[in-house]
Amino acid sequence: MPGGPNISFRMPPTFFLVGVPGLEDGAIWVSVSFCAVYILAVLGNCSLLYIIRTEKRLHGPMYFFLSMLALNDVAFSSSTVPKMLAIFWFGDGQVAAEGCLAQMFFVHSLSVVESGILASMAFDRFIAICYPLRYTSLLTVALLGRIAAVIVVRAIVTILPIPVLVGRLQYCRENVVSHSYCEHMAVVKLACGDTRVNSVYGLVLSLSITGFDLLFIGLSYAMILRAVHRLPSRGARHKAVGTCGSHVCVIVVTYLPGIFSFVTYRFGQNSVPHDVHVLFANIYILFPALLNPVIYGVKTKPIRERVLKTLLRDDTAAFRSPR
Numbered sequence: 001m002p003g004g005p006n007i008s009f010r011m012p013p014t015f016f017l018v019g020v021p022g023l024e025d026g027a028i029w030v031s032v033s034f035c036a037v038y039i040l041a042v043l044g045n046c047s048l049l050y051i052i053r054t055e056k057r058l059h060g061p062m063y064f065f066l067s068m069l070a071l072n073d074v075a076f077s078s079s080t081v082p083k084m085l086a087i088f089w090f091g092d093g094q095v096a097a098e099g100c101l102a103q104m105f106f107v108h109s110l111s112v113v114e115s116g117i118l119a120s121m122a123f124d125r126f127i128a129i130c131y132p133l134r135y136t137s138l139l140t141v142a143l144l145g146r147i148a149a150v151i152v153v154r155a156i157v158t159i160l161p162i163p164v165l166v167g168r169l170q171y172c173r174e175n176v177v178s179h180s181y182c183e184h185m186a187v188v189k190l191a192c193g194d195t196r197v198n199s200v201y202g203l204v205l206s207l208s209i210t211g212f213d214l215l216f217i218g219l220s221y222a223m224i225l226r227a228v229h230r231l232p233s234r235g236a237r238h239k240a241v242g243t244c245g246s247h248v249c250v251i252v253v254t255y256l257p258g259i260f261s262f263v264t265y266r267f268g269q270n271s272v273p274h275d276v277h278v279l280f281a282n283i284y285i286l287f288p289a290l291l292n293p294v295i296y297g298v299k300t301k302p303i304r305e306r307v308l309k310t311l312l313r314d315d316t317a318a319f320r321s322p323r
Contacts (some may be wrong), residue, residue: 011167012175015100017093019084019180020282024273031088034282038081045070048303061139062128065121066296068148069250073289076110078258079103080181080285087180089229099235100182101163104220107181107285109159111258112209114288118251123195125244134267143276152275158205165198179278206262210255217251236304253291257284320323 020030028151048070080103086092095103127137160185170193179186188198224244262280297303 009054011097011169011171013097014118014175015088015095015097015182015190016176016178017083017095017180017182019087019093020271020278021178022274024265027088028156034081034283034286035085037286038077038085041077041286041289042294044076044297045074045289048293048296051303051306055302058306061135061144062121062124064144065117065177068116068151069121069292071111071118072110073292074112075106077286079106079110080282084180084282090191095182096219097167098100100177100187101167104182104187105163108156110164111157111285113151113161114254115209115213116154118247118254119216120147120151121247121250122217125226125247126220129224129244143202158209162198162205165201167194169193169198176260178274180282183281210259211261214255217305232323246296249299250292252289254288254296257287260284 019027048068052063052067053072054059080113083103085094124139127138131138165186169188169191170191172192174190177183177186177190184202185199186197188202191198257280261277261284264277264280297307
């Protein structure tokens with residue numbers, strides 16, 4: 001019947017984000033916690049970028065990728081947290097359709113960039129340990145630039161079809177997104193037409209990109225371990241493994257929440273509460289951005305020395321200042 005409740009139309013002009021459904025009673029504590037983590041993450045990554053820029057010892061391939069990771073972490077967390085805080089504090093969950101699609105693109109493309117950077121850092125460690133004498137000659141500035149370009153272009157090319165496909169779906173009157181940001185499948189679930197293309201594309205894309213990058217990382221570390229095993233002294237083996245420790249920690253911190261979020265959203269809807277899923281989706285974006293600078297600050301000797309040097313200098317200056 002024309003004008004009936006089931007008529008479908010193109011994407012509604014606005015969507016309404018609900019935040020973290022089921023945690024309304026503890027919204028203030030959740031929002032304050034996420035705000036504090038976000039501020040610390042931005043400060044930590046900006047400090048890391050400043051240290052790398054101003055310390056000449058850190059102007060090498062490994063720290064080029066680390067700078068990319070820090071920049072991506074700031075952008076990744078900033079793509080969701082400010083809007084999420086607006087939902088919690090001001091009840092401002094409304095977002096224009098174009099803004100929702102833009103957020104969807106940036107969230108998922110920055111996730112692909114993050115994965116690509118971690119794979120590139122594994123390649124960097126492989127060259128550093130397996131071909132130490134050719135490290136600087138192999139990883140030239142030109143090659144680093146090309147790798148960075150491939151990482152960004154891969155993210156744009158693979159993610160751009162997602163908002164395009166979402167914008168072409170038929171929607172009913174429902175425009176409430178049961179999430180804290182415009183996550184791909186959370187918006188697709190509002191459509192009342194055929195969404196198989198969106199679901200299949202999202203699934204294949206996630207499995208292929210994550211699978212390829214994890215396979216590449218695994219092969220890199222398999223060859224690293226083989227090379228380390230051949231080193232003559234225990235001290236040399238310990239030093240070689242130590243240079244990879246921070247990167248392995250970052251891989252675990254980044255991929256585990258992401259894989260949990262992906263698996264529960266696709267296959268665990270009936271066994272995992274929705275609020276737990278949404279919470280982990282935000283943890284996947286925010287907590288690696290907080291922990292990455294800490295991990296590299298603790299486990300990377302040049303960064304650790306620069307931080308301690310700065311802190312000691314500030315303490316000495318405060319002690320000598322007139323009271």
